[in-house]
Amino acid sequence: MMRGNWRPSRMDTLLALAVVVAGQVESFGRQGFEPGQISRPVPLAVGAAAAGALLLFRQRFPMSMLLALVGVGIGVREVTEAGYYAAWHFYSTLILVHTVASAAELRTRRGLAGLGCVLLAYGYLQTFQHNDVAEVLISAIFVGVAYASGILLRRQIDQTLRLARQATRLEVEREERARQAVAGERVRIARELHDIVSHNVSLMTLHTGGVRMMLRDDPDRERERTLLTGVERAGREAIEELRLMLGMLRSPGGTAAEPHATGLDRLDALVAQIHEAGPAVEVRVEGEARPVPPGLDLSAYRVIQEALTNALKHARATRIVVTVAYSAGAVTVEVTDDGTGDGQGGGSGQGLIGMRERVAMHGGDLSAGPVRGGGYRVRARFPSG
Incomplete structure (x- = not known):
């Protein structure tokens, strides 16, 4: 916090x-000339007002305010020339001792200086001649508790700040992992689309x-041959640009994936692999199966593949139902298992992000x-013309 804005x-x-x-109640309420009473209340009342003003700055200058409070106590006693010790001074001392202890770690120079100020304030309390052993011990207990509570408060605040920083760091790391998962999945999709x-x-x-080539012997098809030659040239240029622009997305040393090697037509092979690992897998096809665009076909397959993998690894499913539904305007894939997955399991969440x-x-x-009733369901709907 900036000094100019401190309050x-x-x-x-x-x-x-x-x-x-x-302090005002004590100073004027105990006014009198009997033993234990205050013969001159005004100096004590002024001292109480000064102590209150010092407490306003206790968080900003804890050690200075504690030393100033000792000075106020000495000044009041010198003016009144009495051995009466005001309660407001003791309360203020305890508050400032607590604040000094909570201001800095004891192992630091500031902490050691604060401890010295506390001992000085306690020493001042023992300068009154009427103090007996019980009074010395009582004041020591109260000062010790005030100092210890300040230490505990500081440690609690430090722990809270550490936990807050750790939570912030974990949140940043989680978001970074999510961004990396999205970027990685997009690169994978780009490679497959390439x-x-x-x-x-x-x-x-x-x-x-x-x-x-079929038209090369027909003299009347010269124009068609010229147009087809242009189409061939444009196709070769497009392939070359795709290779230059998207080829860099391949893994080093990788080879091109076989086009159409994965799709919904390979679903039976995928299900067989999962079934060999243990769970019983049932495939249901609703509607009339039809060809779909290669990109959509591949994405639907990948969603089913990831859902099956999650059900096997994280949910410990024993039975899985895979449904592929063809409708007039969409292809819907759904994977339902009877496992223990609840979306909070051992997975990193990156598979769901990729899907x-x-x-x-x-x-x-x-x-x-x-x-409801147990299990987990993943459902993806792909619009299809």
Whole structure:
């Protein structure tokens, strides 16, 4: 906090007000000339007001305020020339001792200096001639408790700050892992789309070249041959640009994935692998199966693959149902298991992030969560023309 903007807290103001009011009541309420009474109340009342003012700055200058309070006590005693020790001074001393202890670690120079100020304040309490052994011990107990409570408060505050910093760091790390998972999944999707697009453009270029070769002996098809030659050239240039722009996304030393090697038509092989690991897997197809775009086909397969992997690794499922539903405007895949997964298991959450990325890429929606009665369900809907 900047010095120019510093203000006493509400607690400081409340404590200061309590000391001032209690000091006025003590000074004038015990006025008299009998033993134990106050013959000159005004100096003590002024001293109480000064002690209250010092408490307003206890958080800012704890050691200075404690030493100043000792000075106020000495000044009041010199003016009154009496051995009466005001209660407001003792209360203020305990408050400032607590504040000094909570201000710095004892092992630091500031902490040792604070301890010295506390011992000085305690020593002042023992200068009154009427103090007996019990009074010395009582004041020692109260001062010791005030000092110990300040240490405990400081340690509690330090622990709270450490936990807050740790929570912030963990949240930042979690968000960073999520960003990395999204980036990694997008790179993987880009590699797969690169394979699919390159394969299809290559096929179109080859077919165009084949048609052009079929027309080479026909003199009346010169214009068509010229157009087909342009199409071939554009196809080769597109393949080369795809290789340059997206080829860098491949893993070092990796080879091109076989186009169409993975898709919903390979679902039986995937289910067989999962079944060999233990769970019973049932595949249901609703509606009339039809060809879907390669990118969508691959993404639907990957969603099912990730959901099955999660059910096997984290949910300890014994039975899994995979449903592929074909409707007029969409393809929906759903994986339901009877495991113990609740979305808070041992997984990192990156698989779910990857699934959302794949579904969102096609403008679809994904839902995942526990099923009433036990189990877990992942459902992805892909719009399809």
